[in-house]
Amino acid sequence: MAEGPSPDLRDVKGQAAAKRALEIAAAGGHSVLMVGPPGSGKSMLAQRLPSLLPPMSEDEALASAALQGLAARSFDIASWGRRPVRSPHHTASAVALVGGGSPPRPGEISLAHGGVLFLDELPKFARSSLEALREPLESGRITISRAARQATFPARFQLVAAMNPCPCGWLGAPAGGRHRCRCTPDQIARYQGRISGPLLDRIDMQVEVQAAPAQQMLGHGDGDSSARVAQRVAGARERQLQRQGTVNADLAPAQIDAHCALDAAGREFAQRVATHMGWSGRSLHRVVKLARTIADLAGAAAIDAGHLGEAMQLRRGLPER
Ligand SMILES: [Zn+2]
Helix, strand or coil: CCCCCCCCHHHCCCCHHHHHHHHHHHHHCCCEEEECCCCCCHHHHHHCHHHHCCCCCHHHHHHHHHHHHHHHCCCCHHHCCCCCEECCCCCCCHHHHHEECCCCEECHHHHCCCCEEEECCHHHCCHHHHHHCHHHHHHCEEEEEECCEEEEEECCCEEEEEECCCCCCCCCCCCCCCCCCCCCHHHHHHHHHCCCHHHHHCCCEEEECCCCCHHHHCCCCCCCCHHHHHHHHHHHHHHHHHHHCCCHHHCCHHHHHHHCCCCHHHHHHHHHHHHHHCCCHHHHHHHHHHHHHHHHHCCCCCCCHHHHHHHHHCECCCCCC
């Protein structure tokens, strides 16, 4: 089950905003949903998240090896210490995705423990599979009940998902351009509705990826290489581990006040935006943790208004017609 060498971020042309979002996701362990039209490179971007992450610690590697062994009844020593990357197809059964069977076996989400779970075309997964992601996204584990037996498996994965904004894919395309969305409001609502509010609530970042202009498709890639971004990510993670012993995404609600303090103006601003956007307390917690990661990437001790503003931009929800 060894993976080949991870593709490089520099292969993706343009998309500076999406690359920045991916760097923030890597730095704080945040889950991210990329939304954009066909051919915008959202899947290419998502596949490059693993290339930005540091290798696993000894403890993480042990837990991962145990789970791989439990699922496959074998463990390939060549993959020791490498962050697992799992990318199940949308036709995968709920049992294959979250685990189950008799006796209960871990599913893809547990095989991705300590690594990355990549779900392309998110709305095409079975509704029951998508809803089953809520528990592990919240708690980092999954409880499987079958008849009289119950099993709990670790499932602290980093979710990176991709989807089109609507069934045809062109919702939000610039007016007068080559493409135009032909979906009815009803079709769009049904399609986006497959990602339930409670699930969307638990995905830290929702990032729009713009259609790439034709001239951008030509020529070579640009921006920083994965190795360069990984260096900044490693620095930001080091700050988090020293401060609180975990990445920002895994901070428990009770730890947030201690480690992600906002000043009075920041608190007021956050409350105002949360009310305007109709965010739950959980959403607001996720925004504050994102802001903490942005501050860590900047090497800043305190979260300022700029960090908070950028974090809010990264949580826009799904595009509207
Ligand atoms: Zn459409």
